[in-house]
Amino acid sequence: MAIERYNPRDAEPRWQRVWAERGIFETKNDNPRPKYYVLEMFPYPSGRIHIGHGRNYVMGDVVARFKRMKGFNVLHPMGWDAFGLPAENAAIERNSHPKIWTYENIATMKEQLKLLGLSLDWSREIATCDPSYYAEQQSIFTDFFGEGLVYRKESEVNWDPIDNTVLANEQVIDGRGWRSGALVERRKLSQWFFKITAFGEELLAALDGLDRWPDKVRLMQRNWIGRSEGLMVRFALDAKTAPAGDTELEVYTTRPDTLYGASFLAIAANHPLAEKLADTKPGLADFIAECRRGGTSAEAIETQEKKGFDTGIRAEHPLVPGWYLPVYVANFILMDYGTGAIFGCPAHDQRDLDFARKYDLPVKAVVLPEGEDPETFAVGNVAYDGDGLLFHSDFMDGLSIPDAKEAIARRLEAQDLAGRPQGKRQVNFRLRDWGISRQRYWGCPIPIIHCPSCGPVPVPKADLPVVLPDDVTFDRPGNPLDRHPTWKHVNCPQCGGAATRETDTMDTFVDSSWYFARFASAPGEQPLSKGAADHWLPVDQYIGGIEHAILHLLYSRFFTRALKSVGRVSVAEPFAGLFTQGMIVHETYKDSAGKWLFPEEVEKRADGTAVRVGTDEPVTVGPPEKMSKSKRNVVPPEIVADTYGVDCARWFMLSDTPPERDSEWTEAGIEGAWRFTQRLWRLVNEAVELGGAEASGLPNQFGPEATALRRAAHKLAASVEEDFDRLRFNVAVARVHAFANQFGEAIAAVRNAGGAPSADLAFALNEAARIVTGVIGPMIPHLAEECWTILGGEGLAAEAPWPVVDRALLVEDEMTLPVQINGKKRAELTISATASEADIQEAVLALEGVTRALEGRAPRKIVVVPKRIVNVVV
RNA sequence: GCGGGCGUGGCGAAACUGGUAGACGCAAGGGACUUAAAAUCCCUCGACUUCGGUCAUGCGGGUUCGAUCCCCGCCGCCCGCACCA
Numbered sequence: 001m002a003i004e005r006y007n008p009r010d011a012e013p014r015w016q017r018v019w020a021e022r023g024i025f026e027t028k029n030d031n032p033r034p035k036y037y038v039l040e041m042f043p044y045p046s047g048r049i050h051i052g053h054g055r056n057y058v059m060g061d062v063v064a065r066f067k068r069m070k071g072f073n074v075l076h077p078m079g080w081d082a083f084g085l086p087a088e089n090a091a092i093e094r095n096s097h098p099k100i101w102t103y104e105n106i107a108t109m110k111e112q113l114k115l116l117g118l119s120l121d122w123s124r125e126i127a128t129c130d131p132s133y134y135a136e137q138q139s140i141f142t143d144f145f146g147e148g149l150v151y152r153k154e155s156e157v158n159w160d161p162i163d164n165t166v167l168a169n170e171q172v173i174d175g176r177g178w179r180s181g182a183l184v185e186r187r188k189l190s191q192w193f194f195k196i197t198a199f200g201e202e203l204l205a206a207l208d209g210l211d212r213w214p215d216k217v218r219l220m221q222r223n224w225i226g227r228s229e230g231l232m233v234r235f236a237l238d239a240k241t242a243p244a245g246d247t248e249l250e251v252y253t254t255r256p257d258t259l260y261g262a263s264f265l266a267i268a269a270n271h272p273l274a275e276k277l278a279d280t281k282p283g284l285a286d287f288i289a290e291c292r293r294g295g296t297s298a299e300a301i302e303t304q305e306k307k308g309f310d311t312g313i314r315a316e317h318p319l320v321p322g323w324y325l326p327v328y329v330a331n332f333i334l335m336d337y338g339t340g341a342i343f344g345c346p347a348h349d350q351r352d353l354d355f356a357r358k359y360d361l362p363v364k365a366v367v368l369p370e371g372e373d374p375e376t377f378a379v380g381n382v383a384y385d386g387d388g389l390l391f392h393s394d395f396m397d398g399l400s401i402p403d404a405k406e407a408i409a410r411r412l413e414a415q416d417l418a419g420r421p422q423g424k425r426q427v428n429f430r431l432r433d434w435g436i437s438r439q440r441y442w443g444c445p446i447p448i449i450h451c452p453s454c455g456p457v458p459v460p461k462a463d464l465p466v467v468l469p470d471d472v473t474f475d476r477p478g479n480p481l482d483r484h485p486t487w488k489h490v491n492c493p494q495c496g497g498a499a500t501r502e503t504d505t506m507d508t509f510v511d512s513s514w515y516f517a518r519f520a521s522a523p524g525e526q527p528l529s530k531g532a533a534d535h536w537l538p539v540d541q542y543i544g545g546i547e548h549a550i551l552h553l554l555y556s557r558f559f560t561r562a563l564k565s566v567g568r569v570s571v572a573e574p575f576a577g578l579f580t581q582g583m584i585v586h587e588t589y590k591d592s593a594g595k596w597l598f599p600e601e602v603e604k605r606a607d608g609t610a611v612r613v614g615t616d617e618p619v620t621v622g623p624p625e626k627m628s629k630s631k632r633n634v635v636p637p638e639i640v641a642d643t644y645g646v647d648c649a650r651w652f653m654l655s656d657t658p659p660e661r662d663s664e665w666t667e668a669g670i671e672g673a674w675r676f677t678q679r680l681w682r683l684v685n686e687a688v689e690l691g692g693a694e695a696s697g698l699p700n701q702f703g704p705e706a707t708a709l710r711r712a713a714h715k716l717a718a719s720v721e722e723d724f725d726r727l728r729f730n731v732a733v734a735r736v737h738a739f740a741n742q743f744g745e746a747i748a749a750v751r752n753a754g755g756a757p758s759a760d761l762a763f764a765l766n767e768a769a770r771i772v773t774g775v776i777g778p779m780i781p782h783l784a785e786e787c788w789t790i791l792g793g794e795g796l797a798a799e800a801p802w803p804v805v806d807r808a809l810l811v812e813d814e815m816t817l818p819v820q821i822n823g824k825k826r827a828e829l830t831i832s833a834t835a836s837e838a839d840i841q842e843a844v845l846a847l848e849g850v851t852r853a854l855e856g857r858a859p860r861k862i863v864v865v866p867k868r869i870v871n872v873v874v
Numbered sequence: 875g876c877g878g879g880c881g882u883g884g885c886g887a888a889a890c891u892g893g894u895a896g897a898c899g900c901a902a903g904g905g906a907c908u909u910a911a912a913a914u915c916c917c918u919c920g921a922c923u924u925c926g927g928u929c930a931u932g933c934g935g936g937u938u939c940g941a942u943c944c945c946c947g948c949c950g951c952c953c954g955c956a957c958c959a
Binding site: 005215216219220223224226228230251252253254255266306331332333334336337338339341342343344345349350351352354428430546549550655656657658661663664666668669671672675676678679682719722730731733734735736737738741744748816817818819820822823824825828852860861862863865868869870871872873 | 875876877878879885886887888890893894897898899900901913914915926938939940941953954955956957958959
């Protein structure tokens, strides 16, 4: 009987229809099975997807399908992060409306995603631009407002002159807008803020409990929150040198122990004192302007020389009366950290040292490294920031750094300056409150009404949602909501007087800070239902790109805590498990004119050169890069589905490369996946042909061939289960390959023997086919359904349980131990798995390889590691 | 500059985190089948070798019966950042 080729073009759409018709991926909240929530970061509907977008969805789908097989009630939803600037830009370009563009993209991308055969619950689909979604968000906003978690302040903001909007600090990359790339300017505006700093301590402490997050991401968040313990120290200013009214300068330090090594104070260029002095000190205004010009990028700062301007002001050392330190304005002090002022201790801080050397200031060491002589120890051009004991420090002499910090804190807390303690312990955070105001149309309106007499008043919940008006134009820069003729004019909900709506909309990061909780609600339920959210959260496995390591993930952690504090949910952490997958990369191609070419326009020749399809025009092949529309190195999912089928694409995406690393998409790779899926199909068919479609009763006895095959199949299920749990898809794929080799050999052996296989072997063949069908189900679900069908499986493969592993089969009767002489492998010993150590030692010494290597010498020692290895030491 | 990570065949990578280094795949070479091609199947595939072995996980040391794994010192790549007081 000739086996038909597996035809994905027929099978894949057919099974997708069956899954959809039976609604098997629609999750019920009252299902009594234990819950499992797997979520991939939802996409922004930017246009069309390419295969590079598919990797994280496929990984999530493997997890979802696997957990379903393991008996969980799995929630695996999908939605659209649909608000944002690109829609407005597209509207401007096409003279259209952001809504039209967005919903068209959603329709396209949804069809493309469906092509991938993902087990998604589309009944819970959401788009953040849908009024039903943002209505709830506005309601949450008013709750936060009531709880004091939202406030308004006049603040200097990052102004993006191209996008005409405010950017969060986090959205400024190298001094430029993260989307437009424009050099960011500073402006003062009245802005709404979320009080993320109120949770700083908690957000930091809870990172320790996120043990299923990558360490890298936790570290990035830890650094971002930036907690430091230090001391606020007030320095008295010498009245003869300071402007009238300025009697003191407060600095923040994490190294108060080095105070005896101080040689200057420095303030930021935009410190109030510096700004005041700028009018009177010749040259200072120019210096401040120069500091502002300096770039804020890492490179710019790295190469920037430390510069200062001596204000002429002198500050008295808090511990040594009569010791005066110069006060500089310096370009390396930041106003928004601490107090915008420091004391410099050159011996123990590299930046201070560079500064001191430039301006010829004293460098006095006060921490002595172990083993150094206090008489001779000196700091050259490298500051000493290591451990040691204090010296040249009066009452702190001989103390360790922590003890010295404690001693000086006590001393300055007790010491009085102008009626207040001169020092105060303080914990500082780098984290700053989250500015959410955006002067844009395509976002969630902030539900506030500004009343001339009552001030800002939240829109009453009964009046929500505040819906975006459709009749807006984008023919002029600025915010269309602001210039809309009627929308913003309303009456104050409190006093009834004429008032105006807030015309700012929310940062789109707000939309994505609670969508995972929204998915918990079944269709028809309240958008954010406490019961449903408490049932489903936290997300058991969240999957997305590393680029969201800080912003989205930190905001979501904050938002969930804030929701908890207003009683909307009971959980604090949204994501119990996080996985950051690598990108899919692809070679780039350029024609002779330097124009980017799509992969399908390029033909590779046997000699390694590349030409344009159907011509002799040479093509330059570039290194693999992230798939991007602009470089045209993209592969559309439709083409892959039409030529090889999506199971091939899925298999290839999971193969070879560990999921957290970047993976290269190649034609050879997808062809390999094609060959293997066909091979699997043949193997299962052959097994059915030889072993029968129906599972027969368990035979009483199994011969060695049947046992070996059963053992391999059960081992496969056991190890792939482990691999899936650890998201090691590449290893799972390798194991399926290895099993297929063994399966193929077993089948060939049966064929070569001729005649019908014995009952035990027939059983083993059928069982192996069933197990491998189960194991591949999460990865290549369409092929699994086809295999399931010819195996006469009950219902759908997608609903079948994970293969039951017979643990007894995993235990070998015999083991083969490598035998080493002095750590080098010299022989192998096959012996009963229950052999004692003495038996093993005896057997080892009898081995030919061992006697030859020993050359008559007696072994000094024999190390037997149970079930692992034997090492004979000579 | 600070912080973190990674270096294993021609390539992607495994190695149960101290126990046979290179599973599995890709590419390559050889063979079988075929009128031919495709498909499929089989073999070879780290280096050297006197065929006994020897050397090999970036380089140099160390700990250990035994090191890709732990420690110290270099070299080279990659990522993050906020000169954070």
